[in-house]
Amino acid sequence: MASENYQLWGGCFEEEPSAVLARLNDSLPVDVRLFREDIQGSRAWANEQNLSGHLSNEDNKAIQEGLNKVEQDIAEEIAQNGRLKDTEEDIHAVVEKRLFKYAGDAALRLHTARSRNDQCATDAKLWMLASLPHLKTSLKELITVLVNRAKKEINIIAPGYTHLQRAQPVRWSHFLLSHVWALRDDVIRLEEQLSRLSRCPLGSGAIAGCALSIDRVRLARSLGFKDVTPNSMFGVASRDHFVEFFNWASLCGLHLSKLAEDLIIYSSKEFGFVRFSDQFSTGSSLMPQKRNPDGLELIRGAAGLLLGDAMAFSCILKGLPSTYNKDLQSDKELLFRSYDRLSDCLKVAIGTIATMQVSSENAQKALEPGMLATDLAHALVRKGVPFRKAHHIVGTVLRRASALGVDLQNLPHAEYYAICPEFGTEAELKSLFSWEASVEQYTSIGGTSRGAVNQQIDMLNQWLGVESFTTAC
Ligand code: ARG
Secondary structure, X not given: OOOOOOOOOOOOOOOOOOHHHHHHHOXXXXXXXXXXXXHHHHHHHHHHXXXXXXXXXXXXXXXXXXXXXXXXXXXXXXXXXXXXXXXOOOHHHHHHHHHHHHHHHHHHHOOOOOOXXXXXXXXXXXXXXXXXXXXXXXXXXXXXXXXXXXXXXOOOEEEEEEOOEEEEEEEHHHHHHHHHHHHHHHHHHHHXXXXXHOEEOOOOOOOOOOOOOOOHHHHHHHXXXXXXXXXXXXXXXXXXXXXXXXXXXXXXXXXXXXXXXXXXXXXXXXXXXXXXXXXXXXXXXXXXXXXXXXXXXXXXXXXXXXXXXXXXXXXXXXXXXXXXXXXXHHHHHHHHHHHHHHHHHXXXXXXXXXXXXXXXXXXXXXXXXXHHHHHHXXXXXXXXXXXXXXXXXXXXXXXXXXHHOOOHHHOOHHHHHHHOHHHOOHHHHHHOOOHHHHHHOOXXXXXXXXXXXXXXXXXXXXXXXXXXXXXXX
């Protein structure tokens, strides 16, 4: 071994790698985060070697006890210093070197028939299986906050916008739930990828499989995997679960970005529908009156960064030949970065939305009679007027109101009647100018009436299993 370091591969080398290559090559600062998974994989590997008759009970005992000590040491050092001082290139080398200190020669048997190729693939999968469910928990918590608000704020009616122009009145709750359904799909997509991810690559070796007879299914089960990867070349090379995760995270980021953008707009003085708590607002260094929604802006920006990571990783994979290539080492850097970013964004979204105030008065003030133009057309349709004609008639009404300088509600009944007698009596016409009556027309599934919104809330609560999430808003 040319190096002082515990190099896993130094046997036929006479010189040290150049410092600059070592710097580019070293992944320890990143993959140290996998130390528990690396040790977990090593425990299972040694046990399987033992069960299959390739490792004595004595050596297995030394390895298992040694690994416990290594885990403790590493955990303590990280807790104290935030990093490991080891100069080895990656976490696999660090664990093996440290094991030697405790287990002696038995440690030299641990890597039998194993490669860092199947080892690093296994470690990352174990980490993903343990960590991604936390994102699911946060997503469900965000959904719970939104559903609870929707339930409480069902009486609030606000303008609904298309093209960012006032379109039709909707229940505020309906707007909130429109975001929830997208987030719920994210939860379902995450569950689907977790089940695909749960195939253990350990036992794939470097490329060809395991040269010693082992029971890969037993090994996989001992690590909590549902299944094994069915081909060793696929096992060491496939990073499809990373691609799925990055693309999933960017879609989730897009959903959060849209929600953030809506709320940012609604928090401006021009709208004033929502006000964020001090905890989730920031100020300006110059303008004392400013109250900025930085958290939501960062969420909106994070969506771009998540997309960037997804694109970056697919670019890394594009053009790679089969099996393990060092390009793949970047998978973990991107994984941790995207995961941490999304996790923080979800927590900020939860806090911001749980603590924001909604102004039903300002939402109400932003409603204007022009938003009932569609209702006027529907009133004519109910009297038998074909919709296209009704649309045109209401257009004429709007022109007349504009010519007289009044809004739809203040245009005299006689004017309506002159344009189209199907507008009916003054009382009939007057009854159309009610926000409540307007939203209550939309009773079919997915509509904005109280009943249809409550139906959504019921469905979501049922799906959430209600009592498991307690975040109050
Ligand atoms: N640090 C490497 C990674 O994370 C470990 C695998 C190294 N394998 C190899 N054949 N050089 O990808």
